[in-house]
Amino acid sequence: MAYQVLARKYRPQRFSDVAGQEHVTRTLLNALAQGRIAHGYIFSGHRGIGKTTIARILAMALNCRTPIGSTTGSPQRPTPEPCGVCESCEEIRLSNAVDVLEIDAATNRGIDEIRELREAARYRPSRDRYKIYILDEAHQITDAAFNALLKTLEEPPDHVVFMMATTEPENIPQTIRSRCQHFSFHAVKFDDILAQLRAIATQENIVAEDAALALLAEAGDGSMRDALSIMDQAIASARLENGQPHLDAEAIRELMGSVPNTVFERLLEAISENQSAAVLEELNRLLNAGNSPVQLARQFVRYLRNTIMAKIGGEQTDLLQISPDERARVGRSALLFSEEDLTRFLQIMLRTFDELNYRQEQRFHLELGLIKLVHLQRLLPVEEFLSQLPPGTGAARSISSATSSPAASRPSPAATAPPVRATPPPRPAPAAPASTPEPSRPAFSPFEADRQRKITSEDTAPAPVAAPSAPSIEAATPAPSVTTPSVNSVPVTSLPIAPPAEPVPAPMAAQPAPAAPSIPEPVAASRPLTPLEAASRAVEAAPAKPSMRVGVAEPERTEGALALASAPAAEADLDHIAQAVCSALEREGHGTASVLLSSGNWTQQGDTIQVEVAIKRMMLSLTMNAEAEKICKNAMRSIGATQKLVFVPGEGNRAAGSKPAIAITGSIQSAALENPLVQKAKELFRGEIRSVLDLRDK
Structure with a gap:
């Protein structure tokens, strides 16, 4: 007989043999005992945890020819478990049953295959009680094929039972899931896998160390089939002593391409001591031995995760699915760091592991990630840094003010104003010689407007801190009025901001132009005028020569803000x-x-x-x-x-x-309007001509 791998040889044949799925097996046994058989089941979960196995066992239990025992007195089947010895159970176990069809939905996923299945489901089973369809990898079926199965799945014949196994239940339409009973399978626990491996090693007459079996169970990652496959490979590569294979942890690590976790324990010890050289030397030794940077990063991420779990819940927490020796190791590593440090380490290594999958020079990225862990130890949290500062130091005050609210951190104008001392009032600026009032100019020059804007901005700007010898004015005292000659030589009291000018019509040659209202010159009250500013304003106050125009003068056009002072354009024809x-x-x-x-x-x-x-x-x-x-x-x-x-x-x-x-x-329109008949019609009916059509070319 040909060799059969361990995963098939030790495949469970009864519900009680399935490890780690008690919630599923208990529900199905109760349903069989009560006769509450559904017409559709969905088994979903991780790979290699017993979905298809339980579907086969359920099919054997439904079609088992041995009656269930307490009332009928069958010693071979006292419970709803299949007997495993009748002809129907034997055919299902060997995949030779006529009425139990196991279909690979990954290849038979189209609507034509589902239509054939739907047609065949109408006929009664040839020999057994139920006609059972097991659809493996059911998430591969197309949407059209699922739609073709909807009606049959909703109202199937009494003799048909559908069972679907999938690793991606979210890809099955909701309309299908709502018509079936959905069982979610759990990942197999570490202890259950370890117990199963130990039992198989005993039955196969294999000498295996506990550390080796623990390493195989950990490599299974919650999948019984994966652990058995790796064990099959390890047995083939194990050394023989007296005809018996011997499994040791070192050989299994070499077979899987992994390193012992003692390496990562040493790395964390070097990181805790801020020894970058020791970290890089250890990594160089591992890489020269032929280990892959990706595999090292994956193992280190797993080790950091276990260390965090040990830090949070202790060594004996159920969050750790590792052997007792490994629990003690991650417990020692957890004592070296705080929970916050370990969380940052894991975050950095996860990012590094992600970068290794799509970047060149993987060694450089792994070295950089480990160096980050070393330097991360030198960083202090802000709270700890502030707590180490003396309460009265300037650095503490500056940091505390920087960390306060933004509204409180903004200085108020009163707080930032320089101190002002009372000084004698400034001497008035020299006045220009009096001049007779002249009519205002027709429009402001852009240069004058720009000069006024500059002077206004200078006068309204806050005064700088005065030198000890410079005179200043007390802020609380009222500002004295300063008399300056304006455009029409009328003394006015200056204000901080000049009022806007009103639009003045341009003068025409035919009629005298009205005088424009005077615009007071803004003079700041916070400081005296300099001789240059006084002279400039005196020149501006000088009388302007009236402009002479011949004929009808066109208004001078202005744009922007100066348009307010210009005259409106004359109405055109x-x-x-x-x-x-x-x-x-x-x-x-x-x-x-x-x-x-x-x-x-x-x-x-x-x-x-x-x-x-x-x-x-x-x-x-x-x-x-x-x-x-x-x-x-x-x-x-x-x-x-x-x-x-x-x-x-x-x-x-x-x-x-x-x-x-x-x-x-x-x-033609002009000719029509000049026609006497048309003009007479307009006078008679008091109408108007809107449009004229020329029909001569029609």
């Missing part, structure tokens, strides 16, 4: 401008644009003429293209119009209905 623009467009072949503008609503806003037309924005951009805009600008320039022409799209016919269309000279 919109009809004349519209006539010129539309005629130019008609002459240049832009008839559509001409008709569009002639029916638009022309309004003036300052120096901008706005034309609202009854057209959407997209069509407006196509009609009034760059060439049409150039024609409009040339037409306005030819009649001396300097306004800016802006086109605005209107909504519906609102713009068109605002006023009648403008008749273009020489056009």
